[in-house]
Amino acid sequence: MTDVFAHALRRRAARLAVNALIGLFALLPILWGFLSSLKPTDKIVEFPPRLLPENPTLEHYARIFADNAAYFIANSIAVSAASVLLTLALGALAGYAIARFRFPGRDTLMVSTVAVMSIPIASLLVPTFTLLSATGLADTRLGLVLLYSAYQLPVVVWMLYGYFLSLPVEVENAARVDGCSPTRTLFKVVLPLSKPGLVAAGLFVLVFAWNDFVVAVTMTSSESARTFPVAIYFYLGFYGREWGPLLAASIVSIVPIVAIFVFLQRHFVSGLTGGGVKG
Amino acid sequence: MSAVRFSGVSKNYGPVVALAGLDLDVAEGEFLSLLGPSGSGKSTTLGLLAGLIDADGGKIEIAGRDVTALPPEKRDLAMVFQNYALYPHLTVMENIAFPLEARKPKPDAGEIRRKVEVVAQALGIGALLARYPREISGGQQQRVALGRAMVRDPKVFLLDEPLSNLDARLRIRMRRDLKALHAQLGSTIVYVTHDQSEAMTLSSRIAIFNHGRLQQVAPPAEIYDRPANAFVANFVGDREMNFLDGELGVQGGVPRFVCAGGSVALHPSAAVLDAGKLRMGVRAEAIAPGRDKGDLRGTVALAELAGPDLFLTVRLADDTEIVARADPREFAAREGESVSLAFDPARIHLFDAETGIARHHGAA
Ligand SMILES: Nc1ncnc2c1ncn2[C@@H]1O[C@H](COP(=O)(O)OP(=O)(O)O)[C@@H](O)[C@H]1O
Numbered sequence A: 001m002t003d004v005f006a007h008a009l010r011r012r013a014a015r016l017a018v019n020a021l022i023g024l025f026a027l028l029p030i031l032w033g034f035l036s037s038l039k040p041t042d043k044i045v046e047f048p049p050r051l052l053p054e055n056p057t058l059e060h061y062a063r064i065f066a067d068n069a070a071y072f073i074a075n076s077i078a079v080s081a082a083s084v085l086l087t088l089a090l091g092a093l094a095g096y097a098i099a100r101f102r103f104p105g106r107d108t109l110m111v112s113t114v115a116v117m118s119i120p121i122a123s124l125l126v127p128t129f130t131l132l133s134a135t136g137l138a139d140t141r142l143g144l145v146l147l148y149s150a151y152q153l154p155v156v157v158w159m160l161y162g163y164f165l166s167l168p169v170e171v172e173n174a175a176r177v178d179g180c181s182p183t184r185t186l187f188k189v190v191l192p193l194s195k196p197g198l199v200a201a202g203l204f205v206l207v208f209a210w211n212d213f214v215v216a217v218t219m220t221s222s223e224s225a226r227t228f229p230v231a232i233y234f235y236l237g238f239y240g241r242e243w244g245p246l247l248a249a250s251i252v253s254i255v256p257i258v259a260i261f262v263f264l265q266r267h268f269v270s271g272l273t274g275g276g277v278k279g
Numbered sequence B: 001m002s003a004v005r006f007s008g009v010s011k012n013y014g015p016v017v018a019l020a021g022l023d024l025d026v027a028e029g030e031f032l033s034l035l036g037p038s039g040s041g042k043s044t045t046l047g048l049l050a051g052l053i054d055a056d057g058g059k060i061e062i063a064g065r066d067v068t069a070l071p072p073e074k075r076d077l078a079m080v081f082q083n084y085a086l087y088p089h090l091t092v093m094e095n096i097a098f099p100l101e102a103r104k105p106k107p108d109a110g111e112i113r114r115k116v117e118v119v120a121q122a123l124g125i126g127a128l129l130a131r132y133p134r135e136i137s138g139g140q141q142q143r144v145a146l147g148r149a150m151v152r153d154p155k156v157f158l159l160d161e162p163l164s165n166l167d168a169r170l171r172i173r174m175r176r177d178l179k180a181l182h183a184q185l186g187s188t189i190v191y192v193t194h195d196q197s198e199a200m201t202l203s204s205r206i207a208i209f210n211h212g213r214l215q216q217v218a219p220p221a222e223i224y225d226r227p228a229n230a231f232v233a234n235f236v237g238d239r240e241m242n243f244l245d246g247e248l249g250v251q252g253g254v255p256r257f258v259c260a261g262g263s264v265a266l267h268p269s270a271a272v273l274d275a276g277k278l279r280m281g282v283r284a285e286a287i288a289p290g291r292d293k294g295d296l297r298g299t300v301a302l303a304e305l306a307g308p309d310l311f312l313t314v315r316l317a318d319d320t321e322i323v324a325r326a327d328p329r330e331f332a333a334r335e336g337e338s339v340s341l342a343f344d345p346a347r348i349h350l351f352d353a354e355t356g357i358a359r360h361h362g363a364a
């Protein structure tokens, strides 16, 4: 009896220790970066290093906003949001069609969607740049939106396809008999029941678009289409490494993503427990 | 004009014949049950009628209009699903209003609200309108599903085993409510069930299916008294039918059924039958056990008291078993006792031993 109890306790302790270690490993660099971003420039790389800043300062934050960070952040928000909306809209239609309808070319479509997913983005950079230039979309935010959506669409189609398959088909049948066309069924019944799936797929695209550096730096050159990750990179530029603004900008770029995850967490959890045909 | 007509409708799933050449007419205002064991093609029939399944061949008409190629939303039917299939993200009010919201042109909000409330009152779920499906009981969900069907005043109601998820008492109450509802609305109902007593109590006619084939369509009494074949005879009734193999004989001018364990007097009208191998089917309630005077003798292998009835499983000399029903206040026998069995000739059914097709019913 006590033996079982002790065993359970030991297991819990072990699990806690492992989780703490993983958490520490993941969060320590961020904490270090945040604390360093509050140090004056000459103290950031001092030796021996000090964890806490002696005289905290916001000068690096002031600097990046003076460098027009707000505009680049707005660009990133616009490009990311548009990419999320576009991929979800197209992904939901395609995923639903594949999940619930038999049509000529369906199998080919499914296989090619998977095949496309396995092409590395690096090998696409040059051809897509040529394509964007030819269509006048190079160095535009619209160009980035279209590329991000094209890259992420196959994954989103598969995620939503899987989610739709897991929904009870009888509820959709009920909607059809109740007078809904397939499209109305999708919008009135399937999508409202798919919030967790849509949130997961949307976050997937969001993180990719928000963090992307390689595609953006290749496809854009002017400031007008510059996204925040590219802007951050410029602090590694001409006059050596500017650690202070670099760290401050990195911290700023993390904040919206963390906020969105915290805000949407509820939807993940309710997605795991809610629903069911009967309920 | 029939409310629904199937002409040669078939559906296969690969090698599985889900429905084979169904011809069936449902009259206006009729309560027709589709009855059969699991996998016999009942849900397929309903799905084909609703447009949720595409037919491989044949024609389906609703109120005289060919709907074979129409999608479900254009058929103007209402359906209640076995697991209710309520919309989990909508309240009871919104669930019931859903078919009206989908209608073109859409009725105005006040009219929708009024119709929903009328239906909800009739079903006794008026107090639940603001709740979500997960917040109400199974029986209440059942009523919501019914309400969602009733609110549209459809051409035909389709119900697929709507009571099978309810507990026994509730099922019997809902059965009564359904029957009252049908009498009140006068609408055409096609009702799927595997429960023969449900079909017997509710239906104006019953269509019996087996292995995707329609076996017989008839009013309950006729199904019971004049089953078209041995399968139907065995499927309806609270207990399995007793079957004995044998052939026709005559003794003193009276036709008799001669089998390994002895012979049984038949109704005089059976004399017209041609000779040949026959299978006799008799229900327990048509066999009276007694001390003597019966046609066959045997030993009681099992005595079961079931409410007001005593069922005796009697083993004949050739080891076949026959179940007979007695009124325990008039006759009792213990296991191991020898009893004689008197058969009521008016309630003996004779089937072709090979095909199972009915050859003669005692009551004829
Ligand atoms: N979608 C399907 N795919 C393959 N076989 C099916 C499908 N639906 C039904 N069947 C088969 O068709 C037959 C009839 O099924 P169904 O009409 O659901 O029977 P019932 O409702 O009488 O229990 C069964 O053998 C069943 O396994």
Ligand SMILES: [Mg+2]
Residues within 6 Å of the ligand: B039, B042, B043, B044
């Ligand atoms: Mg079924």
